[in-house]
Amino acid sequence: MQEMLEWVRATLPMDLDTPRMIEQKIESMLEKEKETICNAFSDARHGAVESRWTAEEYFEEIFKTK
DSSP: OHHHHHHHHHHSOTTSHHHHHHHHHHHHHHHHHHHHHHHHHHHHHTTOSOTTOOHHHHHHHHHTOO
């Protein structure tokens, strides 16, 4: 997400409304990503994550990508 934000800022003319809206959405998504990563770390530290899951299975469960 950070790379996408940097690309938007470097590529699109930021004096227009649409690029600014894209920038704001990506910033919002970065906050959600940070929250999710922090929660995953906390869950792992406190043993809340079932050890039968692989990292990929945990990701799929949390992000519901299927």
